[in-house]
Amino acid sequence: MVPVPRFPTLGKSRNSDFNPRNLKLCKSQIGSVCQLDHGVSETDKPNVRQSLIASYNTLLAPKVKAACMETRSIATKENGFIGIHSSEEHRISSDRISISIWFNQFSILLRRSLKERKHESFNSLRVFQVAMAAVLAGLMWWHSDFRDIQDRLGLLFFISIFWGVFPSSNSVFVFPQERAIFVKERASGMYTLSSYFMSRIVGDLPMELILPTIFLSVTYWMAGLKPEFGAFLLTLLVLLGYVVVSQGLGLALGAAIMDAKQASTMVTITMLAFVLTGGFYVHKLPPCMAWIKYISTTFYAYKLLINVQYGGGKNLSSLLGCSLSHGGDRASCKFVEQDIEAQISPAISVGALIFMFVGYRLLAYLALRRIKA
Numbered sequence: 001m002v003p004v005p006r007f008p009t010l011g012k013s014r015n016s017d018f019n020p021r022n023l024k025l026c027k028s029q030i031g032s033v034c035q036l037d038h039g040v041s042e043t044d045k046p047n048v049r050q051s052l053i054a055s056y057n058t059l060l061a062p063k064v065k066a067a068c069m070e071t072r073s074i075a076t077k078e079n080g081f082i083g084i085h086s087s088e089e090h091r092i093s094s095d096r097i098s099i100s101i102w103f104n105q106f107s108i109l110l111r112r113s114l115k116e117r118k119h120e121s122f123n124s125l126r127v128f129q130v131a132m133a134a135v136l137a138g139l140m141w142w143h144s145d146f147r148d149i150q151d152r153l154g155l156l157f158f159i160s161i162f163w164g165v166f167p168s169s170n171s172v173f174v175f176p177q178e179r180a181i182f183v184k185e186r187a188s189g190m191y192t193l194s195s196y197f198m199s200r201i202v203g204d205l206p207m208e209l210i211l212p213t214i215f216l217s218v219t220y221w222m223a224g225l226k227p228e229f230g231a232f233l234l235t236l237l238v239l240l241g242y243v244v245v246s247q248g249l250g251l252a253l254g255a256a257i258m259d260a261k262q263a264s265t266m267v268t269i270t271m272l273a274f275v276l277t278g279g280f281y282v283h284k285l286p287p288c289m290a291w292i293k294y295i296s297t298t299f300y301a302y303k304l305l306i307n308v309q310y311g312g313g314k315n316l317s318s319l320l321g322c323s324l325s326h327g328g329d330r331a332s333c334k335f336v337e338q339d340i341e342a343q344i345s346p347a348i349s350v351g352a353l354i355f356m357f358v359g360y361r362l363l364a365y366l367a368l369r370r371i372k373a
Contacts, residue, residue: 105195113203121207133162134215138222146226155223156305157280159216160298163239164246165271167208171250172267174200175368176260183371197365205244212236212243226309234308242301245353246271248360249297255367274298297356300349307346 141155175182185191216236225235250267257263277285278298285293293299 102192102195105191106199109191109196109199110203113199114207117203117207121211127211130166130211130215131218134218135222137219141219141223143222143224145224152225152309153280153306155219155225156309157278157302159219159239160242160278160302160305161275163212163215163243164274164298164301167243167247168250168253168267168271169264171204171208171247172254172263173260174204174251175254175364176258176263179258179371186371193365193368197368201361204247208243208247209240212239231308235305238301238304238308241353241357242297245297245301245356245360248357248364252360252363252367255364258367258371271298278302297353300352303344304346304349304353307349 137155137158141151144151144155146152182196186193186196213236216232216239220232220235225231249270253267253270254260254263257266273292274296275298276282277289277293277296279293279302
């Protein structure tokens with residue numbers, strides 16, 4: 001607000017209002033407003049400040065207010081638009097950080113698991129046990145004949161028994177033995193359950209697959225099984241898949257029970273039921289027990305091993321003369337009819353083993369989730 005200088009009047013007459021001295025004072029106020037009062041008293045002068053305020057409130061204030069509201073609205077929209085993008089970027093950034101942290105935890109736990117498990121999986125007693133079993137099996141079935149159906153099926157079922165019981169009995173102790181340290185580390189927030197579980201699963205695979213490969217490489221060629229490298233690879237693939245499924249069974253029982261002795265007892269009973277219903281000892285199961293073979297890992301692995309060696313059994317049946325009324329070895333022909341020809345589809349066996357591989361590990365993960373840190 002520009003101050004308005006006021007100059008006193010020198011007289012009451014109108015002629016005395018114009019004073020050269022007042023004119024000089026007015027001219028000396030550069031950039032100001034000079035007002036000469038012509039016979040108007042101080043009480044009758046208008047209040048210029050109030051007049052300007054009133055004019056501002058009447059003319060300029062609505063326009064300024066409208067301009068401010070418009071500017072605020074635009075700023076709010078821009079901030080909202082920026083806020084949406086910033087929140088989206090923040091969410092993406094948080095997801096990336098979470099994934100990075102998860103993989104960091106996974107890699108650290110995997111390295112720790114490999115360092116711990118390599119001494120346990122490849123200790124001298126375990127390697128000696130597997131090596132002796134391979135050599136003994138190779139010597140017992142040394143170069144067995146293709147037509148010795150009973151002997152060949154006995155070898156295949158022995159492989160199913162050994163590599164069903166061995167990995168499940170070892171893996172059942174994994175989670176009960178690590179329960180104390182697992183609860184302590186989870187309580188301190190060192191890692192997530194999923195990173196711990198996946199590191200354990202991935203770390204166990206190479207450890208559990210090396211010994212079966214050595215075992216089969218020795219036993220297969222010593223026993224004189226189907227002398228084709230493709231058949232050997234298929235047999236090895238079936239065996240390795242069967243091993244990881246049996247390992248998953250042990251992990252699930254160990255995580256569900258969390259007591260080493262009780263879990264060991266349960267896995268022994270379970271594998272005993274699977275072996276008895278595996279299709280070698282008994283063909284005609286009682287109706288109340290027949291359902292067990294359809295959840296038996298041994299049953300599906302045994303059928304796949306037979307299929308790799310003999311296929312559908314048609315060529316073997318012709319070779320033994322089973323189609324003739326009085327020809328061939330009737331005992332061998334009976335084995336062909338019951339164990340080789342009357343078997344389920346390989347696709348069903350593979351699908352069942354894949355389902356069990358995923359299902360057992362999912363059950364183990366859910367069992368670990370209920371443990372309070």
